[in-house]
Amino acid sequence: MSRGARRAMISLTAATGLLEMIEARGRDPDEVLGPLGLDRRTLGDPHGFIADADFARVLEAAARATGDDAFGLHFGEHYHPKNLGALAYIVVNSPTMGIAFENAARYLRVHNTGAEASFVREEKWAYLRHRLTDVPVEIRRQHQECSMAVGLGAVRLMAGSNWSPVEVQFEHPEPVDVSELYRVFSAPVTFGREHNALVVESELCERAIPAADARLYPIMQRYLDDALSELPPGDDFVQSVRRAIGESVRHGEPSLSHVARRLAIGGRTLQRRLREYGADFKGLVDDTRRRFALRHLADSEITLTEVAYLLGYSEVSAFNRAFKRWTGSTPSDHRRQRVSR
Incomplete structure (x- = not known):
């Protein structure tokens, strides 16, 4: 290809x-x-x-x-x-x-x-x-x-x-x-x-769906909206990698080997092709999580615990540290600043 x-x-x-x-x-x-x-x-x-x-x-x-x-x-x-x-x-x-x-x-x-x-x-x-x-x-x-x-x-x-x-x-x-x-x-x-x-x-x-879970529905909607936003708009390998990361992130830290399998290529091939585009796997993971975090935090109905879960963090404290590294502020401070604007 x-x-x-x-x-x-x-x-x-x-x-x-x-x-x-x-x-x-x-x-x-x-x-x-x-x-x-x-x-x-x-x-x-x-x-x-x-x-x-x-x-x-x-x-x-x-x-x-x-x-x-x-x-x-x-x-x-x-x-x-x-x-x-x-x-x-x-x-x-x-x-x-x-x-x-x-x-x-x-x-x-x-x-x-x-x-x-x-x-x-x-x-x-x-x-x-x-x-x-x-x-x-x-x-x-x-x-x-x-x-x-x-x-x-x-x-x-x-x-x-x-x-x-x-x-x-x-x-x-x-x-x-x-x-x-x-x-x-x-x-x-x-x-x-x-x-x-x-x-x-x-x-x-x-017809109403009797067994529908009204609590789960909006969570799945947000998750799929994120995944949909990561779909490649054109013939762009990096966007395909972003999409695979976005779909993997809810299950924990996306590993290079896991994302490579999703794309049906080897890990070394993934690294080599990202280098051709001047991209780095860890950087793409960080950027994907950062963008997802900002999007979720803009929705006041999603708790910080839910945001952490949607980003693949097992603990809110790990999400707090990552978010502060990305933006210089904590998630709660970022949300308060948005509300006060």
Whole structure:
């Protein structure tokens, strides 16, 4: 990949259980992954990322190797949506179904920069649309069927296990055997459409989500807004590193090896490429935390303990020391000065 080139990446949380499913179908995952230049270690890291096109190739290769023409659909059917992490938690903790659909569309790029989603509500029907933007057309089918099945599972977490859409629409041509698609979605399925979409009754959007956690919702919203702000606006390697740091920081001190794994490159390669741009890993971590801290402190509803947690500090005292090193004042003093202005 040339300097500055950017690949659309998908979180490897999307591959949770994939190796086990290949094995359950009687195939060796190494035989599926090897020809693609991948291995178990790469796919088995839930904190990492992989090129979205590579993920699509894995699903296509698994379908061929197992003889299951609907492998992607079946993987998505058995995938638990909460494995998606923050994206799933903001969706299922949204106040209403309509807001849940809006959040899914807004924050999907935090999970997959190679996908676009939109939510369109009309008088009678509403459409939750999904489209892969960085995967060649000829290898999209398994990925698209997997993604739509995961979307179905997410809606059923909120609307009940027996819920079904009015219609399911796919971009790709109609497969030879569509019986499994009808079984999984329990709805009419059409092909060759402009978008992949779940079509639902518009009135569903007004339904409250009974199990939604009103306390967790704004915390996840702030976390995902931060992650979204770190997405690279263009072909910028440093911005990709910033994004990976931003997504890692809530789990503690982001290490170089951990961030490198998220970017699917080696630690030495990460250091070398940052030097090419005149950047330093520790400096990027510090700057990311500093900017996050200033943003969180501007919101008076977030306590200092919560700010420390969102920045990956186990103790408020450690956050206080870091913030004073960055700005010359403590977090509480900084917040008081903002209020007095």
